[in-house]
Amino acid sequence: MRTLTQWSVADYQHMRRTGILAHRRCELINGEIWDMVPEGEFHRFVNHRGVNYLRDTLQGEAEVFEAHPITLVESEPEPDIAVVRLPDTRYLQHHPYPEDIYWLVEVADTTLAYDLDTKRKLYAGAGILEYWVIDVAGKQMTVFRDIRNSDYSTQNIVSDGVICPVAFPGISIEIQSLVSIPE
Template sequence: MSVTTVKWTVADYHRIIAAGILEGRKVELIGGEIIEMAPEGESHAYCSDEAGEYLIYLLGDRAKVRQGKPITLPLNNSEPEPDIAVIQRLGQNYREHHPYPENIFWLIEYSNSTLTKDLGIKNKIYAAAGIAEYWVVNLRTMELIVFRDPTDAGYQFRETLTHGNINPLAFPNVSVAIDRLFGN
């Protein structure tokens, strides 16, 4: 006997949430599957929070920095909750929908226990959705892994940094201190 897994659409997922079935559970929709999210450890919570505040200060009115909130990737039936999403300022439009790929400048995930997922399935869905830039902060090694040039098969560019500055593609005149992403 073969087993078939039910794949959920974003619309299905929203109906499940509205019905209260997932109340009190930390989950996200990834590739049509409802996945439980790992709890945040102290280092993860501290570093992502500090980086979020730093980026808010650094970017000012140029972009909105959302921390731990959903984004909607309709083409691959996903609604992940990246640690940081740097998005267009669309004000009350976000009352009607979470940011779509065309609203996203770049995403950042902080990884310790979720490193395999963040470098694997999340990397693939973000690239397939056309997210121009994706950063993974590896909390085990204190490295920033930068992905750029998305294709349906994944990102074509990968670079690992441990110090210095980086200029996001969407804001080439903004210099982000890598140490500040590590909470330093």
């Protein structure tokens, strides 16, 4: 009988530090090391533009990380965008923990089903209050909120207008600034 080896966050971080995973683009998801899909041009463009927009909009309110790890109990994923508490010096000795995170954003061009299912469950289970998935092809965004029974109970699909993050109800985020792609 064969079994799957479950890796702890400490094991995974040790492999990273010692260079075992140096040439791998991967992340730890529920104790398993998953290869990440190579980043396409549209994904990079939407992600980078979204990070710049959020940094400008949230200046002085939050730190906006681009494709950097966060640390959960059994996982160390690398969300495309993490909006986290200030100051940035909080993260000198560790990646952001769930209590540091205001919300996460994944940009999905080839990973939509994975981001809407596996990542949604992972982030809700960790207690992250808000999660957005940008559907590059659909030019829309799914917004998950209101955690109940380790999952988000509210799911809204938006393609225009504004959204106010749960953590910053006085700040309006223009949805088109995140989902539109120039022709």
